[in-house]
Amino acid sequence: MTITKQKQPSCFVSKLTFFLDLSVEEGEALADFEKNERAVARGEAIYREGDAADELFVVKSGWLYSSRYTDSGQRQVVQLRHPGDLCGMHDLILTSRSHSLIALEDSVVCPLPQSSLKDLMRAAPRAMMLINGLAALDHVFLFDLVQAIARTSADDRIIYLLLQLLHRLRINNAAMDTTFRLPMNQTLIGDMLGLTNVTVSKSFTELERLGLISRDRGTVTFLELDEAVERIDFRNKFDNLDVQWLQ
């Protein structure tokens, strides 16, 4: 399967192009990343904590989440993944998976061997560097999450998650305004933000009461986006990128 810009741009290449113009050769080197496809049903695991770690996965469609369980059975969600994301990079030098990767809804992923990165480094060093840069960006997002969990109230954590999602989803859909689909249930949201489903429910109700957001079965709308941004001092990192030094 060849990928041409006109016909069906791959979401991975399309996400990378959001950040950096890629040459035809670079695009071709990346085409291999989506040679194979695998469908995963909602709730199904692509891999689980402890599995051997030797593959990467490009998300083609759907939403996924990375999670781990504590001794006592508590779940912690550490990351959400959307179309165009590359999953599995964290375990690059680990023998076994540090987390499970689960489909939040029916999804399609493209598996590839970890060692493809070595080839890519030779064939398209600039693209390889960008991929590393995006992994580093994910790292920074995790800083944000740590800070939100450790230092802010339940209400503010919810706002943080919603704002982060809004800006992430805009990368795939530039036309998006302030309404987006949120296919996560409240237990999952709580497990990501260090809250219980009960607190998530109460916080959502409170945010609606304040007029910051509104909800309509699975979609969320920011009614007062600026106020939300200011309230938690949110900085959209996607607006603050510099990839020029990669040239």
Place this chain on the structure above:
Amino acid sequence: MTITKQKQPSCFVSKLTFFLDLSVEEGEALADFEKNERAVARGEAIYREGDAADELFVVKSGWLYSSRYTDSGQRQVVQLRHPGDLCGMHDLILTSRSHSLIALEDSVVCPLPQSSLKDLMRAAPRAMMLINGLAALDHVFLFDLVQAIARTSADDRIIYLLLQLLHRLRINNAAMDTTFRLPMNQTLIGDMLGLTNVTVSKSFTELERLGLISRDRGTVTFLELDEAVERIDFRNKFDNLDVQWLQ
């Protein structure tokens, strides 16, 4: 200044060699990373949140921490850095720093331009890949921190931090047993674990009362290491590495 294995192995090369045997050529390509030195006094910032992000820093000696401040002036420490670590990778594609890098005690760092990575990729792709792998490992450690903060008690968070430090420090000093120097004050520990200095103090006292650890002005000893490991289900990721695919 040339670096020879016999005389004075650089701590960066020495840390990388802990994970992967490097060739002479690869060692030479990495020597550039420590061409320049800069001393920083305790409490001094190497860079601050918002500064331009175009340099990297190899830690030569001392301890550093990465932190950020919330709107309301609360500090969140997101990472500790020790000799041999490479700092600044997170902001690879960001224009401005996502966090401040502060010296925890008098330290020496080696600044280098971000663009050195491009050269390294050509000259020593394997080393470049290992560096990316170690950045990915840091990412996983942050998963651990998120989980500790979001889902465990104050006492358990302290145990987590102490165990993680113990294993990290063993990389620089293979002879280390269960005693190590802890130059962090309790406010800083609290700011890392999402606690106050008061709670940190009380938790330390409790852990001593339980006989798990003992303290002696700036040093900590695990009296019951196995019990501590089991109590929080701690996994030492440094024992679980696979760099063979880099060959």
Place this chain on the structure above:
DNA sequence: CGGGTCGTTGACCGTGATCAAGTAACGTGG
């Protein structure tokens, strides 16, 4: 109609935050 998932709401409780006072260790200058 029935079962399951998901969200809502209320009562109560517990961990850690906050506030405050006191102590210990250490460096500086007289």
Place this chain on the structure above:
DNA sequence: CCACGTTACTTGATCACGGTCAACGACCCG
């Protein structure tokens, strides 16, 4: 050598946010 100031740590009293438990309601799909 001691007086003093600073920083770090300890301990106790009180408070509040979010957890826990439980009941109920909305919605969906068979």
